[in-house]
Amino acid sequence: MTDVTIQATDGGSFTGYLAEPPSGQGPGIVVIQEIFGVNEQIRDYCDFLAGQGYFALCPDLFWRQEPGVQLTDRTEAEWQKAFKLYQGFNEVKGVDDLIATMELLRDHPGVTGKVGAVGFCLGGKLAYLMATRSDSDATVAYYGVGIDRHLDECAAITRPLLMHIAGKDSFVPPEAQAQIKDTLGGNSLVAIYDYPDQQHAFARTEGQHWDPDAAQAAEERTLAFFREHLF
Template sequence: MTEVTIQAKDGGSFTGYLALPAGGKGPGMVVIQEIFGVNDVMRGLCDQYAAQGYVALCPDLFWRQEPGIQISDKTDAEWQKAFQLYQGFNEAKGVEDLIATLDFLRGHEAVTGKIGSVGYCLGGKLAYLMATRSDADANVSYYGVGIDGALGEATAIDKPLLMHMAGKDKFVPPEAQEKIKATLSDNPLVTIHAYPDQDHAFARTDGIHWDPEAAKAANERTAAFFSRYLKS
């Protein structure tokens, strides 16, 4: 569990939190942050994926604005800061940084075989964009915000994509969810699981909308998905 430096494709560099599995080697996993930076939650997720046998790396996607952001969802001030960073975030550059992270893992001595991505909230949309813009072997999106505005890229999906959608997500209204389902339903590589009674970030441990049962179901589906597509 260490900090690494990743070279950006357009110059400069950024850091990421790297967690290694007990065996020292395994498939790779790009873990994509929420709007709160590479905080305790994201580092904990990396550790969990490492415990499942993956070389897990969460890059700092806000480095172009303010490197090293680590805030929580516990105070109004932190939420305001998070939304400020989100509004100033360059999505295209963020995807480029994720692809650079993917390339970093491909060249890492601990990575054997395939590499996937998994993202939450902001990262949920970026995981979808990794499915459309990168050569990651499998991708998982947790309650991605704004995917309905990027469905023009859906035809580019040629690797397995798993999506978890919260039915009562205040950031993704029902009409947006229906548009996503209608557009992606014909692609056999895309699997969408809906959680009708859940709100946004239901899988964020100890978050305001955390639901242990729904989180357990989603996480078990994710584990089975990555085991199938990254470990085989």
């Protein structure tokens, strides 16, 4: 497990946390952070994916504001800082950084076959945008916030996309969820799983709304999806 340097398309560079599979070979997955930066939890998730046979690379998307952000969801001060970083985040440049990350991962020694992406919260929205704007071979979006504002891009989806939607998500109101399902539900490339009793971030381990059973169900579906489309 190591940090790598990624060159931004508009100049400068940023870092990413890379976890490698024990075999030294396998597909790649770009892991897209929440609003808490590349923290211990997201690094642990990269390590978990590496244990499943993937090269997992999570880039620091807040580097233009403050490199190396590592926050938790345990204090009000950290929440306030996370929201401030989110408000100052340039979404277009963030997607560009993710595409640069994906290109680096495709060329990394040992990466064989395909490269996909998975994201949570802010990362869930960015995962959807990777499905519409990049060559990600398979993409998973966990409870993405604001996807309904980009449904006009849905025609650009040409590779498989898996979406996990929390039915009681306080950041994604029912009408937004309905728009997403109505617009994408008929697309054969898109699989949508609904968790009707779950709140936002139900898969964030030990988080306020963590639900072990729902998190495990989503994880199993995600792993099966990646096994089908990346190996």
